[in-house]
Amino acid sequence: MTARSPPAFPDAASPNRKGTRVDRDDTTLRVLSTSDLAGLDITLADVVDTVEQAYRTLAAGRSDNPRKLTVQPADGHSVSYAMLGRDGVRNVVAFKTSYKHGLDKGRDEQHYYTTLTVYDDVTGLPVAMMDCSRIGSLRTPAVSALLARECASPDAATALVIGTGTQGRLALPFLLTTLPGLKRLLLSGTHPDGIAAVRQELERHFPGRELELVTDLKAAARDADVIVATAGGHTPAAVEADWLKPGATAILVGHGLAPSTLHRADRVIATSEAQMRVTGTDMADADGTLPAVDLELPAAISGASNARTAPDQRIFAYNSGLVVTDIALGHRFAQLAADQGLGTEVDLWR
Template identity: 50%
Template structure:
């Protein structure tokens, strides 16, 4: 196929992308960052007056895989109810070995896989040893995709509790998880605050409207909490013994909703690339309580985009367009 491969949302949905391959791709991206063979500059943001719409532009270079890529995202009426919003995200990948464009694709599925894969890596490297109980707060898109990555990263897990405000989505998540993981006890947490005191890992993937805010006093000593969306109170960050971030610099930009009452946002102590590369350990003593901040980095989208391109080429999916 000559020219640029155009991959629609429907094209990408048809491709088989297994959990382990996604985890390996995302992990390789962080290893590249740790080695200095990958580059992930800060994103550029444009927000219109009165918070009407918001757009981001992101660039990354994968030196190991010889890929250069641009990602864009645009959300219309981003402060309105979800039903009123419009959201579009795309990824353009170039082959940096040949200088040729490879593909232009919808990036929504890539994002929906990248984020839980990163949560899985955070759990793998920062969860307490022998973690057995996971509490997940949230029943939206991330809640529906997160569990396979968490189960794959926590080998001693035997119980999953799920909390959320959408009863139908919660029931679907639990039913699907029981089919996927029949060896695990899976339940709906009627009172997530009580369950948080028992959980070794708390994964917060809820939307902004969630009524749940797990505070430091609710957490089990020595546990790990991972923030993806909402569901954790800022004092869970402030009181943590160790703070891990995918990017300390990006956390200071995108984590402003976790500032304390004085407007202070505690900085990260450790970054995920250093954990993945084995240069640092998340815990110096077993009893430490950890807070992990999962913010997206476009270098991981590049790694998954390359995986998508390979799968699309193998199956002949997509359309070829000659632009140049």
Template identity: 45%
Template sequence: MHTPAIHILTRSDLADIELPPADIIRLVEDAYAFYANGQSRCPTKLMMPLPLEQRDAVAYSMLGYDGALQQAGFKTSYRQGAESAEKYYTTISLYDDTTGLPFALMDCHRVGGLRTPATTALIARSCAKENASSALMIGTGAQGINTLPFLLTALPDLETLRLFGTHPDGIAASLEMFARYFPGRSIELVTDVPAAVAESDIVIAASGRAAHPKVETKWLKQGGLLISVASKGVAGGALGDADYAIATNEGQLGVTGKRLAGPDGIARIDAELPDIIVGRKSGRRSQQDRVFAFSSGMIITDIPVAHALATRAIAAGRGNRIELWK
């Protein structure tokens, strides 16, 4: 009689598994399309601040179903302290709905570091004005290191790429990752964030406790696009000041983007990204609109990236097969 088992995959098991940006963007785009067409499920993220006044900590979980792969996924995350990467732990478990068996339990750090820039690239491709030629990346953490190569993969006609960061290791990692995919291109390092925002057609803010003035939508040039990757570096009025506003998911905006709400406590948007991906909604009303986009992670995009990493890692003999239920 078969004993159910699950593959346990560590961060080091997944670290060097190769997935090109174009492939990840396609996986994430398909995930949004299946969700928009009602073939996937993604309840709103559950987030819980821990009731301890002496320290800053938060835990959250997400549950979803990917109709393309027929995989159910459970993601959990815990962070103690808003600025400590060492105290951030995230995992994802996958279950095969075609067989009814567990598939993998794995570290989710790299998954998030890949699906997030893929989402950013899709927002930029869908919502930037025609003939956008410049982009600014603010932040060099785990969510930011891959962003510029993914962005240029989706928008190969971008001419000027700018980067603002305060951590030398993060800046070096960002430049190294970009050179890996685009060795013939260069990145302009900037120090004046408001000035760089005003000069860029696309602005991505993925900074944590920002060491820069909080980015405001009104700083954008006419027709500019501001993408907030759940960033504390974006001003509270950024959504309200936009001519057109989108979110990956309106429900999750209400959970993780509460500070962007208007005077009535409600954060209103004009469109959700999945509907834009399938052509049901527009990415902007006009070429002159200043557009604000709030990107909050959806597990439907974690699942296909995690599955792709896991299948390659298992095929390479990585990880351990554990019979938890025997």
């Protein structure tokens, strides 16, 4: 694949960029709620470009993305993450927290809270604190779409999404954004509301595109050039390595791929090898081992190396997310929110 020029970002690198600084003292913080962010309109292409720029900046050594911290009780009923990063183009520092409770229960009984707090590293003032759920719901499928763009065979025509939860619902629209040549769109899911939501999002972003609901996962996997597995932990779906056609790309976001797709892959690509070794332990072999990663996504996006080096390679790609992508997208949302006067100013430090 050829190197791509970095996308342009209005105001992203300017010390006077609009929307991130307001005339206030250092005791106030703009708080953006779930409803504030829900009202912001942003295109899928804007999201992809913002996330891609974050990877390019990281690959250039201008951003910092330390390894995440994880805390989990012995019985596994909850999990917590803390992430810190710095975006060297936007000149912002941010902290992200993530806490999920009820992993031993059904989806409706779980509790999930995630926040992002952004500070301007030029003025030293806080930019905003926001609910990070919408950011994650957009960032993650955008990363999967970038992985697909870098890893898929040049003639990829069929995409299969496994799962209809938060990540599954926008997976196909984002894939079509980075791989507009896809012709068949397959979905494996069991929840009627989730299936309806996938159809709704596809129609909203790409009107008229047909969605095929599959019942034979093995047959669907054998047809697919790109598979994005987004299912929850309780899914019985598990695509095996010998189901994959030559040249297939299998992207793991949640669940839906068996460990064999990783261990028997011709190439392993990850957003971050270090993070895969923290969050991907369920894909380890009987000895608790994960194979080495051949290439990380930032290097592929920057053009330093190609993710795919032969047409028939079966590629496994691991999407664990990097906080620099949350920071870039969160900062973009903060710009849009400030432009519209959204959010609540809180005298947090007074």
